[in-house]
Amino acid sequence: MSTEIWLTLLACAAGTLLLRMLPLLWMQRHLRRRDPVRQGEAMPLWLTVLAPTMIAAMLGVSLIPVSETASGWLATVLASVVTVLVWRRTRSLGWPVCAGVGVFGLVSVLALLSM
Amino acid sequence: MSNISAWRLGARDALPLLGGYIPVAISFGLIAVQAGFTAGAAVLISTLIYAGASQFLFIAMVAAGAPLWLVIVMTLLINARHVVYGPNLAPYLPSGRLWPWLMHGLTDQIFALAHTRLPQLLESQRLGWYCSAALIAWGSWIAGTALGAVAGAEITARWPLLGQVLPFALPALFIVLLAPRFTSWQWTCTLGSTALVALALKLAGHSNLAIPLAALCGAVVFYLLQQQATRTEAQHEH
Structure with missing residues (x-):
């Protein structure tokens, strides 16, 4: 890689780090100025709404299967349902994910075998 | 829970991320090498930038000979959504330098995990939990890139x-993180x-654009429903 590309890489890395770091520093300063007992209320409402909606958006984007075929979508739907059901039963993080991936794999293999 | 347990919990919580990170990192390593980057350069990009979509854009634009200032602007624009995470x-x-x-290490997925888990932990355990989860995610991204750069073509051919x-581990993880938030009609409509x-x-x-734009739409839905609820409440009072 040329020197220019190295510098571009470093600029992108530094910029990305600052995008992640500076807003935290800003909010920490903002919270320090407020009453420490009522920090939750010091958070702007729009910010507390945006956090779960960002996660929901990540979910929407990630739901699209790598292979956008009928079997890929079927595997996504069935695995999502199983993930929710296992979560309702266990209220844990790991087991629902394992079950979801397992069902996704099973449907994918069955689809492959039936072809 | 001791500090060691917090590290262990962080590692356990981050494990589902590997299912999503490693296959994408392998693809990144493979594509970077195919675009003319060395394996070392691909690993360095993953180590330093550490942001999936923008890394793919970085190598595609550099390989296509795009102006380097535009590469920087586009990379930062894609990563701009990260400003709401911190x-x-x-x-x-807790305070600390x-x-x-x-x-x-604050990627989309680490943010989603941390936003759910950190409030459940004691202040003294949060650093251990975060370091553990973030290091596992970062390490898997770097290792996956190295693997993809060195043997990506062989791996994808042998185990397609x-x-x-x-990668279904990621949506499954997001489902689990979101499920407890479906607490009211307002949140169900917003998140759905x-x-x-x-x-x-x-x-x-x-x-x-999908993530930031959809999140903004969701926030608008939330405010509209809240406004409607406030109006209905006011009518009932009269």
Whole structure:
């Protein structure tokens, strides 16, 4: 890689780090100025709404299967349902994910075998 | 819970991320090498930038000979959504000089995990949990890139199904993180509509806009429903 590309890489890395770091520093300063007992209320409402909606958006984007075929979508739907059901039963993080991936794999293999 | 247990819990919580990170990192390593980067350069990009979509854009634009200032602008634009992550975690992060630097590991998925888990932990356990989860995610991304750069073509040819099945770990993780938030009609509509808009935008080919735009739409839905609820409440009082 040329020197220019190295510098571009470093600029992108530094910029990305600052995008992640500076807003935290800003909010920490903002919270320090407020009453420490009522920090939750010091958070702007729009910010507390945006956090779960960002996660929901990540979910929407990630739901699209790598292979956008009928079997890929079927595997996504069935695995999502199983993930929710296992979560309702266990209220844990790991087991629902394992079950979801397992069902996704099973449907994918069955689809492959039936072809 | 001791500090060691917090590290262990962080590692356990981050494990589902590997299913999503490693296949994508392998693809990145493979594509970077095919675009003319060395394996070492690909690993360095993953280590330093550490942001999936923008890394793919970086190598594609550099390989296509795009102006380098434009590469920087586009990379930062794609990563601009990260500005809302730090402030949302701020109330749960104890004071310390290390925390701002640890934000290098604050990817979409680590944010989603931390936003759910940090409030459940004692203040003394949060640093251990975060370091553990973030290091596992970062390490898997770097290792996956190295693997993809060195043997990506062989791996994808030998186990094509693995690359299709393992990425479902990410949506499954997001489902689990979101499920407890469906506490009211307002939140159900907000989160449901957000996920659907993001899905539609991605299907329409707007991959980079999908997350921030859908999140904004979701926030608008939330405020509209709240306004309606306030109005109905006021009518009942009269």
